[in-house]
Amino acid sequence: MATHYLTEEVQGRYHYTVGPYAAPVLRVRPGDRIVVETQDAFEGKIADATARPSQAVQYPFVNPQNGPIYVEGASRGDALVVRIESIVPRGPQPRGTTCLVPYFGGTTATETTAMLHEPLPEIVRKVEVTETRIRWNDRLTFPYRPFIGTISTSPQIDSIGALTPGNHGGNMDLPDVCPGATIYLPVRVDGALLYLGDCHAIQGDGEVCGVAVEHPTHTTIAVDVRKEWPLSWPRLENDRFIMSIGSARPMEDAARIAYADLVKWMVSDYGFDKWEAYLVLTQVGLARLGNMVDPNYTIGAGIAKEYL
Numbered sequence: 001m002a003t004h005y006l007t008e009e010v011q012g013r014y015h016y017t018v019g020p021y022a023a024p025v026l027r028v029r030p031g032d033r034i035v036v037e038t039q040d041a042f043e044g045k046i047a048d049a050t051a052r053p054s055q056a057v058q059y060p061f062v063n064p065q066n067g068p069i070y071v072e073g074a075s076r077g078d079a080l081v082v083r084i085e086s087i088v089p090r091g092p093q094p095r096g097t098t099c100l101v102p103y104f105g106g107t108t109a110t111e112t113t114a115m116l117h118e119p120l121p122e123i124v125r126k127v128e129v130t131e132t133r134i135r136w137n138d139r140l141t142f143p144y145r146p147f148i149g150t151i152s153t154s155p156q157i158d159s160i161g162a163l164t165p166g167n168h169g170g171n172m173d174l175p176d177v178c179p180g181a182t183i184y185l186p187v188r189v190d191g192a193l194l195y196l197g198d199c200h201a202i203q204g205d206g207e208v209c210g211v212a213v214e215h216p217t218h219t220t221i222a223v224d225v226r227k228e229w230p231l232s233w234p235r236l237e238n239d240r241f242i243m244s245i246g247s248a249r250p251m252e253d254a255a256r257i258a259y260a261d262l263v264k265w266m267v268s269d270y271g272f273d274k275w276e277a278y279l280v281l282t283q284v285g286l287a288r289l290g291n292m293v294d295p296n297y298t299i300g301a302g303i304a305k306e307y308l
Contacts, residue, residue, distance in 0.1 A: 019160060154168065251297045
């Protein structure tokens with residue numbers, strides 16, 4: 001096993017799409033560890049609270065992705081196994097950024113949901129982020145609960161925007177993709193071509209305004225390959241539960257995808273009868289809302305390991 005350092009210098013140009021056409025920036029072997037210097041979702045362009053996001057950031061050039069990382073031995077029909085070991089904030093304080101962006105978010109008009117109200121005001125908040133807390137103001141502090149907002153393997157042929165979640169993974173904004181978790185991603189091209197970025201210091205379910213506390217990080221992961229485990233959708237596991245992840249619109253279709261895949265997982269790996277699994281999930285299934293903002297919405301459906 002080796003440890004690789006994907007620094008800003010090694011990365012060079014960040015990517016705003018995920019696909020099979022970019023040259024790998026690293027080649028690693030199963031079992032290797034990678035320390036990644038991620039940018040925040042705005043690539044550091046929102047410098048202070050006086051900035052206007054619509055002027056500082058040119059859409060769709062947001063959500064910069066590290067990678068792609070080529071994993072030796074990963075072939076179509078395998079699953080890429082990514083264990084998240086740690087996520088540590090980096091950069092000068094205040095290193096956290098959240099904001100309101102005109103016509104962006106879960107409770108405003110968007111380009112595809114046209115309405116007649118005025119756009120949201122452009123409000124930027126810069127906050128201090130340490131390994132233990134986020135200082136919101138003199139009265140409020142939040143716990144540091146970091147996770148990877150966007151992580152994916154390459155689709156077979158498509159190049160997909162980094163803001164869009166799908167069956168390749170992508171911008172799922174699921175808080176359970178955090179240290180201590182292992183995420184399983186489908187391999188559809190040789191080497192898997194792993195992308196990641198968009199780490200959040202904390203985020204509530206839904207990421208309602210579309211912008212969590214975004215921050216640059218040192219994110220440490222370890223990769224492996226599970227041979228001949230063809231996945232239709234990403235899956236996740238930690239000490240407490242297993243979870244299938246679906247992304248679609250409308251939101252209920254994302255939930256259906258996740259629960260249907262979880263039933264299949266319970267049948268194939270845990271010995272359940274299909275209809276027994278369906279009945280059990282009706283009683284003790286867990287649902288987690290990743291985001292309700294992106295081009296697709298994300299739902300994680302899980303079950304506690306005590307029932308497996």
